[in-house]
Amino acid sequence: MSDHGTTSQEFPAWYITFQIAALKNLPRPGEIDEQIALGWSDNGESMKHVLREVLVPPEQIAGDFAPPPGGRVHVLTIPVSLDKPWNAAVQAAGPSTPGEYDIWKVGDLYLPGPPTGRGAVQTKMVLVNFGSTGGNLAKAIAWAEQYGLKKTNPRQVFAIGEHKPQLNRELGANSMYAVATEECFFEGNRQVCNVWWNDAKRKANLNWTDNVGNANDWFVFACYFLRSPAVEAGVSVSIFRVHPPSPRNYDEYFD
Numbered sequence: 001m002s003d004h005g006t007t008s009q010e011f012p013a014w015y016i017t018f019q020i021a022a023l024k025n026l027p028r029p030g031e032i033d034e035q036i037a038l039g040w041s042d043n044g045e046s047m048k049h050v051l052r053e054v055l056v057p058p059e060q061i062a063g064d065f066a067p068p069p070g071g072r073v074h075v076l077t078i079p080v081s082l083d084k085p086w087n088a089a090v091q092a093a094g095p096s097t098p099g100e101y102d103i104w105k106v107g108d109l110y111l112p113g114p115p116t117g118r119g120a121v122q123t124k125m126v127l128v129n130f131g132s133t134g135g136n137l138a139k140a141i142a143w144a145e146q147y148g149l150k151k152t153n154p155r156q157v158f159a160i161g162e163h164k165p166q167l168n169r170e171l172g173a174n175s176m177y178a179v180a181t182e183e184c185f186f187e188g189n190r191q192v193c194n195v196w197w198n199d200a201k202r203k204a205n206l207n208w209t210d211n212v213g214n215a216n217d218w219f220v221f222a223c224y225f226l227r228s229p230a231v232e233a234g235v236s237v238s239i240f241r242v243h244p245p246s247p248r249n250y251d252e253y254f255d
Helices: 013-024 034-042 042-053 058-064 088-093 137-145 154-161 250-254
Strands: 073-080 118-129 175-180 182-184 189-196 203-206 217-226
Touching: 034 042, 088 154, 088 203, 118 137, 118 154, 137 217, 154 175, 154 189, 154 203, 154 217, 182 203
Parallel strands: 175 217
Antiparallel strands: 073 118, 118 217, 175 189, 182 189, 189 203
């Protein structure tokens, strides 16, 4: 019996081979900073979620999040551009967006990031739907907080529209909305940005917060970012963890 209460006989041979390969391919001293390594050591749950994101099928990861009563959860990972101009991001998300929509006017109300820089980062996002009873932004945020999820800025949701043009069909719907959960104040009203799928068409839009939460609305939250090869050197990348950090000041190593 090992110190952890598990005998090697409990693992199949293929898994032991996998463990050995994982150990062989970990960064060596000199390749990884000591404090970063200690940060991961003190945050085992964070490491587990990062490894699961890379190695485990998305449909299994979705089981980490319990949907609200009557609702659904969908998990996806897509590249999010850090430096695409606002209007270009809107156009890529919703090619059918009319020129008179207010979505074109609110780019200055959203600061870049996190993270910031050039290129793109692979971003894991969790979409939650409240079903036929509907929900609202406050309920969605309360649901997300229990998992340590972060509000999404519109650029993250625009990236879903750009890279998932058939998402409505993947989710078995003709019409659906993906709602960014970071608000803005425009013309005296609390509003949120969203992307609307309707059959093969997509539009980006701006809606009052009181008007979101219908049965076909999916609220979007960010889980964490993974560094992408497309990100240029020197870019600051944050990692959002599902569980809170240990007392060690872990975030400073990624800012």
